[in-house]
Amino acid sequence: MNLSEVRRAVRSGEWTRPTAGLAPGYLQANLVILPKRMAYDFLLFCVRNPKPCPLLEVTDPGCPVPKKTAPGADLRLDLPRYRVYRNGEWVEEVTDIEAYWREDAVSFLLGCSFTFESLLIEGGIPVRHIEENKNVPMYRTHLPCKPAGMFAGPLVVSMRPLKSKDLIRAVEITSRHPRVHGAPVQVGDPEAIGITDLDRPDYGDAVTVHPGEIPAFWACGVTPQAVAVASRPEWMITHSPGHMFITERRR
Amino acid sequence: MNLSEVRRAVRSGEWTRPTAGLAPGYLQANLVILPKRMAYDFLLFCVRNPKPCPLLEVTDPGCPVPKKTAPGADLRLDLPRYRVYRNGEWVEEVTDIEAYWREDAVSFLLGCSFTFESLLIEGGIPVRHIEENKNVPMYRTHLPCKPAGMFAGPLVVSMRPLKSKDLIRAVEITSRHPRVHGAPVQVGDPEAIGITDLDRPDYGDAVTVHPGEIPAFWACGVTPQAVAVASRPEWMITHSPGHMFITERRR
Structure with a gap:
């Protein structure tokens, strides 16, 4: 349509x-x-x-x-x-x-992030949760957002596992689009941002991470809603x- | 210092x-x-x-x-x-x-714009009002800002005359720096934005525009102050x- x-x-x-x-x-x-x-x-x-x-x-x-x-x-x-x-x-x-x-x-x-994922796919980078027909996995991190008045809370991120060769390209593509979350906030070390089990996302569905793939984490639009509800x-x-x-x- | x-x-x-x-x-x-x-x-x-x-x-x-x-x-x-x-x-x-x-x-x-001008100079582009030891010329345009509540008013722009060969480079340099006003809002046609006489700026000093130079107009930080005072x-x-x-x- x-x-x-x-x-x-x-x-x-x-x-x-x-x-x-x-x-x-x-x-x-x-x-x-x-x-x-x-x-x-x-x-x-x-x-x-x-x-x-x-x-x-x-x-x-x-x-x-x-x-x-x-x-x-x-x-x-x-x-x-x-x-x-x-x-x-x-x-x-x-x-x-x-x-x-x-x-x-x-x-x-x-x-x-719908916009953002279509940019990855057009760039030749497969998006796992779309391949698996699932919702994107999302996680509460221990990274605090900058508070403002009554609103405060942790950053929520979405995760897409990437082959090493696709990772740099994915950063390049998304960094050009700050209006749809921009570049990843972290890659390769979920524990460093407080994520202990990739198989148990806080929102959405778990997806397959193949051996050798690097999980890449982007700031997620669930963050402002989660923060607003919490207040x-x-x-x-x-x-x-x-x-x-x-x-x-x-x- | x-x-x-x-x-x-x-x-x-x-x-x-x-x-x-x-x-x-x-x-x-x-x-x-x-x-x-x-x-x-x-x-x-x-x-x-x-x-x-x-x-x-x-x-x-x-x-x-x-x-x-x-x-x-x-x-x-x-x-x-x-x-x-x-x-x-x-x-x-x-x-x-x-x-x-x-x-x-x-x-x-x-x-x-102090930041912005040092970027131009480092890029090899002379800045006329600095060469002439004057304040930058600034003009009220007839381009309206987007109003918000009690605040409304016209966009104020600063002007720097450039040689044709420097113009593209100046756009390249400043467009990379949206935190200091970014790319020009207009070049070459002052009347199109409501400026009738370059020699009579609304703020700052007039500067020399040599034959063949193109006036380039950037959004100016005087705008928010002018709008705030007006309210x-x-x-x-x-x-x-x-x-x-x-x-x-x-x-």
Whole structure:
């Protein structure tokens, strides 16, 4: 489906599944919606932690239109699934959020690893969890994010095992794209960042690591959501994992 | 002078002059201090306008130490001169701001063109206003910045006339350094951005443009200060022009 077909299918409620592979070439984004009262601390957290939290856009309070990255879209309608949180607890999953919208809602759009993985594949580097038809394995590290006001927590990373020959190329490719997490934060030594068992990820699925492969760890877009939930905001809405917002921007 | 000599000389009040050329190799920064109440809008303005407002650091409210870029420094003492504003009017110039400090003071450090000009000179590109021992010419354009809350206004640019052969190289060099304004925003057509007379800059001094030279315009760090003043904050402190904060970061 191209972008306008995706918009129509999502907005009509016809498409409620993940967005991987939809509207090829367009940047996809993580969504975090918070009350204005918490927006300064969250914005500063993103500015201080650009690798896990690459800011694509921040909307004006109450405005559901992402004027910079998708002026024709409505963030209340144009994601296939949303999660609604109360006091840090996930209470509902819905396909539109018109009924939940507030005048003090500030929406944060953050870069997403779907873009990043398509760059690797186009660069000739196979991505294991896609080969194995699984979710990417993600781990809480013991690397602290830079705190900002009410927001603090550890960096979450995603892992992709790579052949030695692909590793340098993967660093080259991803380092050119800081809006989608940039270069890896660590390679080859999971224990150095507090990961003791690659087979037991904190989020997502374990994947096969073949002998001689080097695990490479990238800052992960789960970080800001995990940090936001941990601060128990009275009200928060996010996309459902994998059900991203598709911008009108080419990657 | 090296960095620790500069710190000592500035803190003791011995050095109250501009910082150009001091502590070579260290990033220098613009300083804007605002009350916490206005910090969200200003932070968002910077995020939305990264070319004129490259954020190096934002301090916690009331904390005078820039923990990220200069953990050994104190922003109340370590700039040679400050300007104090009340309701958007410049009321005083002082050499330290201990007596003016507030518990809700949030300090913004923004990239500065001193760094940028030394990169051009090291790249073999002469910088006219330095050759002529003048201040750089700066112009208000008719390009609007992206507004954020209470902050809105036009982009201010600085101009450096370049020989055609130096122009491509200057774009190459500066585009690698987004933290100090990055690539030019326009070259060769001042009227296209609302500048009608190069000999009458809005800030700084006019410089000679030789026949055949191309004027190149870069986003300028005066933009955020001009925008902040225009919003008439009840209280604001900035560095005095040219009297920058020197970080502990290498460029």
